Amino acid sequence: MKGYELGDDIKNRLLPKYSFIKNIEVMDPGFINFYLKEENMIKENLISVENGDFKRFNNTKKDIKLIMVTDRIRDIWDIQNFRGFMNMYYLGNIYNFVGYKARKILMVKDYDSDINTRYLLSNFKDVEISLNERELSEGITFSASPYQGVFRGIDKDRSIIEGVRILKNGFVIDKITLTDLIEEIGFHRIKYTLCNKAIANEINMELTTDYLRYIQYPYNRISSVISTLKKEGIDIGNIENIKKELLDNPLEEKIIKKMTGFKDALIDSINQNQPYRLIKYANELCQIFYEINSTIVFRQLNREKLMTLLKLLDSFKIILKEILGILELPLYEKM
Structure with a gap:
């Protein structure tokens, strides 16, 4: 058979059989384009x-x-x-999440630990400290300078970390320590903010901007709305009861599509050895939530639409919870 004839045969067999197929187009010399019904994909993605x-x-x-x-x-x-x-640490968490067993190693030439440093490192799980340069074989390495901690076996392709500029109200602060930062903005904000840009680029940390709150607030907001409405007798119930035709807002469809990209964001982070790719995804996901949140008054929705939207946002919360878990950041039901 010719290619387009085989394509027509496939089209005629599949189109009447599967209700989720919107259309099938056959093009010379034998390409087949499948168009799926959006409403079917929405429910399947949420499930x-x-x-x-x-x-x-x-x-x-x-x-x-x-x-x-x-x-x-x-x-x-x-x-x-x-x-x-x-x-390095966040990348290890991402590797662990997708099924690897990641060893997170702090490689040093001089073991000069003090009580403050031991306390700092106690905030992190399963970090090894090693002086054994043989560990460098087949490892993904990071350093803040091409000349720092030079070992004979180090990979020449290691990632070099660029510097950090600390700003307050747009003005550079020259003399500030990590201890100062912890006291001023908190440990979690520092951890998160230092990883929200590619490591090969210098990063600006503006002390008056809470980048972390941007992805923490949606979790809190959704939890609060669901909890409040549940007390009023509105329970989102089982996902099977969702009426997919009620999710007709382009923003609702947009956030569902974005949620399905979570896996790709994880793989992208690993392929590029850049945990900021996951953070970038989280910011983009939350941006859609903020757009939805700013255009909807929950109490003005009819009951069916409200329950369907709440179920959608609860699914969004599932993804956000996993991201915050990977980054070891606190979840707040109330802020």
């Missing part, structure tokens, strides 16, 4: 999120080494070094 399908990866479990190289352990207090450490 997929609720079932946790985004946690299922096909890769076989294997070990990966992620290494931050410094001269001394106490160098971790240098803001640029701490940025490198956090990128």
Whole structure:
């Protein structure tokens, strides 16, 4: 058979059989374009999120080494070094989430630990400290300088972490330590903000801008709305009861499509060795939520529409909870 004839045969067999297919077009010399009904995809995507399908990866479990190289352990207090450490650490969490067993190693030439440094590192899970340069073989390495912590076996392709500029109301603060930052804006904001840009680019940390709150607030807002309405007798119930035809707002369809990209954001972070790719995805996901939140008055919706929208936002909350978990950031039901 000619290609387009075979295509027509496939079209004639499939189109009457499957209700989720909107149309099939056959083009010379034998290309087939499938068009699926949007309303079917919406419900299936929400069911997929609720079932946790985004946690299922096909890769076989294997070990990966992620290494931050410094001269001394106490160098971790240098803001640029701490940025490198956090990128290494978050990347390890992403690897673990998708099924690898990631070793997170702080490689040093001089073991000069003190009580403050040990306390700082106690905030992180499963971080190894090593002086063994043989660990560098087949590892993904980071350092704040091409000359820092030079070992014979280090990979020449290691990622070099660029610096951090601290700003307050747009003005550069020259003399500020990591301890000062922790006291001024808190530990979690520092961790998150230091990783929200590609490591090869210098980062500006504006102290008056709470970047972390941007992705924490939606979780709080959704939790609060669902809890309040539940007390009034409006329970979102089972996802199977969702009326997909009620999710007709372009923003609602947009956020569903974005949620299905969570897996891709994780893989993208791994492929580029850049945890900021996951943070970028989280910001884009939350931006759609803010657009929805600013255009909808929940109490003005009819009951069916309200319950359907709440179920959609509850699915969004599932994805956001996983992201905040990977980044080891607190979840707030109330803020």
